[in-house]
Amino acid sequence: xxxxxxxxxxxxxxxxxxxxxxxxxxxxxxxxxxxxxxxxxxxxxxxxxxxxxxxxxxxxxxxxxxxxxxxxxxxxxxxxxxxxxxxxxxxxxxxxxxxxxxxxxxxxxxxxxxxxxxxxxxxxxxxxxxxxxxxxxxxxxxxxxxxxxxxxxxxxxxxxxxxxxxxxxxxxxxxxxxxxxxxxxxxxxxxxxxxxxxxxxxxxxxxxxxxxxxxxxxxxxxxxxxxxxxxxxxxxxxxxxxxxxxxxxxxxxxxxxxxxxxxxxxxxxxxxxxxxxxxxxxxxxxxxxxxxxxxxxxxxxxxxxxxxxxxxx
Amino acid sequence: xxxxxxxxxxxxxxxxxxxxxxxxxxxxxxxxxxxxxxxxxxxxxxxxxxxxxxxxxxxxxxxxxxxxxxxxxxxxxxxxxxxxxxxxxxxxxxxxxxxxxxxxxxxxxxxxxxxxxxxxxxxxxxxxxxxxxxxxxxxxxxxxxxxxxxxxxxxxxxxxxxxxxxxxxxxxxxxxxxxxxxxxxxxxxxxxxxxxxxxxxxxxxxxxxxxxxxxxxxxxxxxxxxxxxxxxxxxxxxxxxxxxxxxxxxxxxxxxxxxxxxxxxxxxxxxxxxxxxxxxxxxxxxxxxxxxxxxxxxxxxxxxxxxxxxxxxxxxxxxxxxxxxxxxxxxxxxxxxxxxxxxxxxxxxxxxxxxxxxxxxxxxxxxxxxxxxx
Numbered sequence: 219x220x221x222x223x224x225x226x227x228x229x230x231x232x233x234x235x236x237x238x239x240x241x242x243x244x245x246x247x248x249x250x251x252x253x254x255x256x257x258x259x260x261x262x263x264x265x266x267x268x269x270x271x272x273x274x275x276x277x278x279x280x281x282x283x284x285x286x287x288x289x290x291x292x293x294x295x296x297x298x299x300x301x302x303x304x305x306x307x308x309x310x311x312x313x314x315x316x317x318x319x320x321x322x323x324x325x326x327x328x329x330x331x332x333x334x335x336x337x338x339x340x341x342x343x344x345x346x347x348x349x350x351x352x353x354x355x356x357x358x359x360x361x362x363x364x365x366x367x368x369x370x371x372x373x374x375x376x377x378x379x380x381x382x383x384x385x386x387x388x389x390x391x392x393x394x395x396x397x398x399x400x401x402x403x404x405x406x407x408x409x410x411x412x413x414x415x416x417x418x419x420x421x422x423x424x425x426x427x428x429x430x431x432x433x434x435x436x437x438x439x440x441x442x443x444x445x446x447x448x449x450x451x452x453x454x455x456x457x458x459x460x461x462x463x464x465x466x467x468x469x470x471x472x473x474x475x476x477x478x479x480x481x482x483x484x485x486x487x488x489x490x491x492x493x494x495x496x497x498x499x500x501x502x503x504x505x506x507x508x509x510x511x512x513x514x515x516x517x518x519x520x521x522x523x524x525x526x527x528x529x530x531x
Numbered sequence: 532x533x534x535x536x537x538x539x540x541x542x543x544x545x546x547x548x549x550x551x552x553x554x555x556x557x558x559x560x561x562x563x564x565x566x567x568x569x570x571x572x573x574x575x576x577x578x579x580x581x582x583x584x585x586x587x588x589x590x591x592x593x594x595x596x597x598x599x600x601x602x603x604x605x606x607x608x609x610x611x612x613x614x615x616x617x618x619x620x621x622x623x624x625x626x627x628x629x630x631x632x633x634x635x636x637x638x639x640x641x642x643x644x645x646x647x648x649x650x651x652x653x654x655x656x657x658x659x660x661x662x663x664x665x666x667x668x669x670x671x672x673x674x675x676x677x678x679x680x681x682x683x684x685x686x687x688x689x690x691x692x693x694x695x696x697x698x699x700x701x702x703x704x705x706x707x708x709x710x711x712x713x714x715x716x717x718x719x720x721x722x723x724x725x726x727x728x729x730x731x732x733x734x735x736x737x738x739x740x741x742x743x744x745x746x747x748x749x750x751x752x753x754x755x756x757x758x759x760x761x762x763x764x765x766x767x768x769x770x771x772x773x774x775x776x777x778x779x780x781x782x783x784x785x786x787x788x789x790x791x792x793x794x795x796x797x798x799x800x801x802x803x804x805x806x807x808x809x810x811x812x813x814x815x816x817x818x819x820x821x822x823x824x825x826x827x828x829x830x831x832x833x834x835x836x837x838x839x840x841x842x843x844x845x846x847x848x849x850x851x852x853x854x855x856x857x858x859x860x861x862x863x864x865x866x867x868x869x870x871x872x873x874x875x876x877x878x879x880x881x882x883x884x885x886x887x888x889x890x891x892x893x894x895x896x897x898x899x900x901x902x903x904x905x
Contacts, residue, residue: 232901239901265898268898488851493830493831493839500850500852503872507873511881
């Protein structure tokens with residue numbers, strides 16, 4: 219494939235401008251990409267004039283030019299995502315939970331770099347990239363910092379599961395940091411899933427099997443040796459379907475799964491119609507009814523719904 | 532074309548608001564005893580408004596008939612309100628008053644017989660109450676509700692309430708004039724008529740001045756007594772006062788045995804104007820109550836929840852629940868909303884391809900726009 223100069227090539231310029239469109243301004247890179255690709259997919263034939271104006275060959279139909287534009291969009295998203303990941307790892311992720319989960323050790327210097335590599339590797343894989351979209355959105359947004367301290371303060375189900383069942387002695391801020399790490403590590407679980415093994419629309423969010431995760435943990439661990447495998451496992455195990463009463467998934471992983479799913483549904487500032495409930499309340503309420511189907515912890519969703527109601531979020 | 536239509540609608544709305552002010556001033560001017568100049572100006576502006584609304588109705592009717600929607604316009608789009616608030620008012624109120632003003636210069640000098648014609652005008656002045664129906668026309672021109680259903684509903688019940696008030700007031704006045712309902716006007720006019728009879732009974736003979744003075748002392752509404760074609764034998768006020776304070780229809784006129792008696796019928800107008808102002812205030816309060824109290828309630832309890840549910844069913848990326856207010860969960864609409872929240876949305880989430888994906892922010896038009904600029 220010929221190298222394309224992103225500045226001079228009209229297709230690449232178009233893709234960059236599209237990714238910088240005002241309608242997408244508030245979204246993270248992968249959600250911008252998702253929006254742009256959705257419009258291409260849904261309106262392919264009507265975009266022939268657009269492709270023509272970009273100097274593309276349309277005599278054989280719209281699919282080839284659409285594929286070229288899609289590639290340019292992905293390339294633009296990759297460039298934007300690099301900056302987002304850097305910003306996340308440097309200012310939003312403090313790894314403050316490290317000593318609690320690695321026998322008192324602080325996070326090594328290269329830990330962030332290893333995590334960055336893991337995330338970048340996920341970004342290059344189609345299924346893991348889809349999972350990364352929700353994870354990055356959740357990690358960049360304020361949902362983790364909004365809900366987890368509140369859940370901690372209430373000292374109800376979420377608090378009990380983390381502090382007494384999972385036996386983690388973490389402050390609220392450290393727990394937020396840990397959940398942020400979990401959502402960022404989570405997409406690595408899909409690195410060995412081939413496209414087609416999960417339904418397209420659920421790519422990156424379908425529950426995985428415990429045996430499979432056990433098999434891939436060592437390989438993932440070897441690419442991020444600074445992190446204890448137990449810590450990486452928390453991220454990977456957030457992809458397991460939670461079974462109530464079976465305690466098969468750690469509380470922090472369950473919380474991470476919920477946040478990653480919520481991140482997937484985060485969009486530009488939604489104008490809430492008069493008569494409608496808030497986006498957070500609506501989402502938590504729907505998901506707590508579908509918790510079993512999605513493999514999420516229904517009681518955690520109940521509590522998060524209550525927190526959203528009480529705070530008017 | 533659409534812009535011209537919108538501009539014309541705006542003009543109509545402004546005209547309705549102005550005519551409501553005019554309606555108030557028209558009756559207030561009588562209570563406040565404004566001079567003839569000011570009251571005449573109100574008559575002419577009233578004529579202008581009635582002409583405007585008559586033309587408006589005729590144009591709308593013509594356009595509706597041309598589009599074979601005459602029945603639709605007249606009944607469903609409340610063309611009957613446009614009709615009642617225009618042509619009857621023009622023919623029965625403003626035009627006769629304007630003609631009377633034109634003919635009434637130098638009132639007392641020769642208008643005597645014309646005053647009989649004015650009796651007919653007075654009989655139909657109760658039709659003035661139809662002006663209040665114009666308030667209903669405002670609802671067509673002003674968009675105050677996001678939902679067409681809310682707009683239509685509030686407009687309908689306001690039309691019903693105002694129409695009932697106006698038509699009942701009109702009907703009651705007709706019954707009063709017909710003598711079926713007791714009122715103040717009949718005894719007033721009968722008393723005035725009797726005193727005029729007593730003045731005219733003796734004809735133009737020597738005792739006329741004394742009789743006139745005696746009756747005028749007993750009845751302050753007796754203004755002028757004169758022999759027909761002859762001199763004035765009694766006048767309550769200097770001549771200039773009549774020109775300043777009395778319009779042609781303010782007089783009662785009696786002629787018998789060659790004697791003319793002019794009486795003051797303004798007290799009837801005052802009573803009538805007071806009633807009209809009460810009705811106007813009632814109409815305004817009804818409209819404000821429906822707009823400010825009822826319309827928001829209707830929106831909150833009916834049209835807003837329906838709007839949210841409609842969007843949720845029509846748009847794949849709209850997944851907000853209906854907010855169910857406390858205490859309203861037994862209302863039919865909110866019972867439906869509860870099912871929407873608890874059954875439909877979770878099902879949509881499970882089965883929809885973008886059930887939990889972010890709402891769409893980008894449209895095809897954005898791509899087309901960008902391509903043009905690249």
